[in-house]
Amino acid sequence: MTAPLKFSEEVSTARALNKPVVALESTIITHGMPYPQNVETAELVESDIRSAGAVPATIAIMDGNIHIGLEPDELHKLAQAKSVAKLSRADIAFALANNQIGATTVAATMICAHLAGIQVFATGGIGGVHRGAEQSFDISADLEELAQTPVTVVAAGAKAILDLPKTMEVLETRGVPVIAYGQDVLPAFWSSTSSLAAPLRADTAAEIAASHLMRARLGLPGGQLIANPIPRESEIAESVLEPYIEQALSEATSQGIAAKSVTPFLLARIFELTNGASLTANIALVRNNARLAAAIAKELIPA
Numbered sequence: 001m002t003a004p005l006k007f008s009e010e011v012s013t014a015r016a017l018n019k020p021v022v023a024l025e026s027t028i029i030t031h032g033m034p035y036p037q038n039v040e041t042a043e044l045v046e047s048d049i050r051s052a053g054a055v056p057a058t059i060a061i062m063d064g065n066i067h068i069g070l071e072p073d074e075l076h077k078l079a080q081a082k083s084v085a086k087l088s089r090a091d092i093a094f095a096l097a098n099n100q101i102g103a104t105t106v107a108a109t110m111i112c113a114h115l116a117g118i119q120v121f122a123t124g125g126i127g128g129v130h131r132g133a134e135q136s137f138d139i140s141a142d143l144e145e146l147a148q149t150p151v152t153v154v155a156a157g158a159k160a161i162l163d164l165p166k167t168m169e170v171l172e173t174r175g176v177p178v179i180a181y182g183q184d185v186l187p188a189f190w191s192s193t194s195s196l197a198a199p200l201r202a203d204t205a206a207e208i209a210a211s212h213l214m215r216a217r218l219g220l221p222g223g224q225l226i227a228n229p230i231p232r233e234s235e236i237a238e239s240v241l242e243p244y245i246e247q248a249l250s251e252a253t254s255q256g257i258a259a260k261s262v263t264p265f266l267l268a269r270i271f272e273l274t275n276g277a278s279l280t281a282n283i284a285l286v287r288n289n290a291r292l293a294a295a296i297a298k299e300l301i302p303a
Helices: 009-016 037-051 072-080 092-097 106-115 141-148 164-173 205-218 238-254 259-273 277-299
Strands: 005-007 021-024 055-062 065-068 085-087 102-104 120-122 152-155 178-181 200-202 224-227
Touching: 005 009, 009 021, 009 055, 021 037, 021 106, 021 277, 037 055, 037 072, 037 277, 055 072, 055 092, 055 106, 065 106, 085 092, 092 102, 092 106, 102 106, 106 120, 106 141, 106 152, 120 277, 141 164, 152 205, 152 277, 164 178, 178 205, 200 205, 205 224, 205 277, 238 259, 259 277
Parallel strands: 005 065, 021 055, 021 120, 085 102, 120 152, 152 224, 178 200, 178 224
Antiparallel strands: 055 065, 055 102
C-alpha cells in the first residue's frame, strides 16, 4: 500500500523536471493568524521560495489525501475552514482515514515531506520542551520527529515561549544536529540571538546540504535543525519579550489551558501584549527561513 499523496500541478512538474522543492506547514495558516492575512502571508512565503529558485509545497490534509502543494482554491478553502484539526504523528492517520480536514504541525509536515521525497522544510519555529515540563511532561512531538525523520528543517530556533535550554538538551540526547546559520549563538525565534551557544555553525547553504547528504551516506536516522536568525531589523529584543511571555504563561496556567491548546493561546496573547509586533516579526522570520530553505534545496539537486 502507498500513502495517499496528492501533488499540486506545480509540484508534480517540479518532480518531473527534478527541480528543488521546499515543504511548508499549514498550521501557520489555520492556527497562526486570521483570514485573509493567513492567505496573504502563505502566498508571500510561497513567492519567496519561487523567487529563490525553488518550488513551494504547502502540505495539508484534505478529502482523505495528503496534499503536497495546494492549488490557489485549496489554499483559500483551508484558510477559511472552521474547526481544522492540528495534526501531529499521533493523529494524522486517523484524520486521513476519516476524511477530516487537518493542518500539519512541524512533525506531521516532516512525515509528509519525507513520504513525498522532499528533503527540506521551512517553518517559523519548532515546538519543544514547555516551561514547567518537569510537572506537566509537555514536550512537543517535533523533537522526536527530528530524531527519526530525515528532513532538514529551517526555523528561527524553537519558539521563545518554550524552555530553550531543556529543548536543546533533548535534541542533544536524541542526536539531532542543531546548526546555527551565520552566527555562534542560537536565535530565540522573535529575537536574533540568545544566551545559548550554538552546537554547530554553518555560513553557507552548501555546508548545510553537504551535512544532510553525509548523514544519509552514514545511515544516520533523523533530520537537521537549522537555526536561522530573524533579520536584525525585524527582531524583538529578548528583554522586551520575556515579561510578556511570563504574563501569557501565567494566564494560561490560571485558565487551565494545556496540551495542543497552549501554543496557539500563548502566541495569540503575546500578539495582543506586543500590539501586533510579534506577528510582524513572525512573518519576517518565516519568509527569511523560506529563502534559506530554497537555497539549501537547490544545493541538494545534483549538478
